[in-house]
Amino acid sequence: MASKKSASSRSGSAVSALRAGKSAGKSAGGAGHGPSLWENTKAVLFTVAVFLVVRTFLLEAYRIPSGSMIPTLLIGDWLFVNKLAYGPHVPFTAINLPGYDDPERGDVVVFVSPNQVDQPDDPTPTLVKRLVAVGGDTVWMRGGLFYLNGLPQRQGFAASQNPKGDGGFSHPLFLWQKPFEVKGTAAGDPPAQPTLDDWGPLVVPPGMLFMLGDNRYDSKDGRYWGFVPRENVRGRPVFVYYSYRADESDRPLPFLTDIRWGRIGDIIR
Structure with missing residues (x-):
């Protein structure tokens, strides 16, 4: 009888180990597929929320479309505006x-x-x-x-x-x-x-x-x-933070080929 109980115990342990191995295998396999759809969605939503907060309350980009502020600001200047x-x-x-x-x-x-x-x-x-x-x-x-x-x-x-x-x-x-x-x-x-x-x-x-x-x-x-x-x-x-000759350039794609490098970083006063 003792031998049967021992055999039964060993059999039960083997089944338990096998089940545990399968469970661990599933967990490891799931981890190998990367973040879930919900985790990716949360990351995107968080990024959008941070962008909206910064844009609304702290800093926003603004483009100069006309010459009304020449020579302080030129057509084609892009500015960072302190909204705070x-x-x-x-x-x-x-x-x-x-x-x-x-x-x-x-x-x-x-x-x-x-x-x-x-x-x-x-x-x-x-x-x-x-x-x-x-x-x-x-x-x-x-x-x-x-x-x-x-x-x-x-x-x-x-x-x-x-x-x-x-x-x-x-x-x-x-x-x-x-x-x-x-x-x-x-x-x-x-x-x-x-x-x-x-x-x-x-x-x-x-x-x-x-x-x-x-x-x-x-x-x-x-x-x-x-x-x-x-x-x-x-x-x-x-x-x-960026400037190009938007009004006077005769080059193709002036936003890439006719950049005013000397204006980038200019403090506005």
Whole structure:
């Protein structure tokens, strides 16, 4: 009897070992097929979530499509914009989170334009201009020279390179200025009809900002569409991370063959 029990015990142990070996073999075989579909999906979702958080609240790329900020920014420049500085905007809401800085005169700023009635297909584009005045400031132009609180201001950064144009040009869109005009200042009374080079004085309302392009004669800016609400500000450009001659190159594939290597890494000021 003892011999039978011993044989039975050995047989049971062998069956158990065999089953354990099969189980281990299945586990090892499963591991050899790599991560499961769900694990891959989680990795993709995590990557997308990180990208959206960074793009929404921290840093976003922005392309310069026009020459309104020449020579500070050129057509074909690609910028990294710091969205945290002035307070990131929560998409699809009217909520702006607090930032660690406030826009100051002289800053280059990315913002959502006030409503532009002359372009119904895209009435509120995202733009980049220079902030030249804040709430409470008095601004005007005479002979193409911009004045801030009675003091003449240079035309942006390296402005002597900017082309000149028709400063006597007038446009019906300039008439938005009329309710904000003031009389009796050092600039004299506002002109009957504002022009590109001669307008104001205007007082910037509280909570509003006034933007101009560095390239004044090729810039559709605050002279046309008015003051920008502070909550429309979206960020501060930091540096140029890529640039190519998008407007003046005669080479094929200029984004690869006509790169402005010397601009890459330029700090924007």
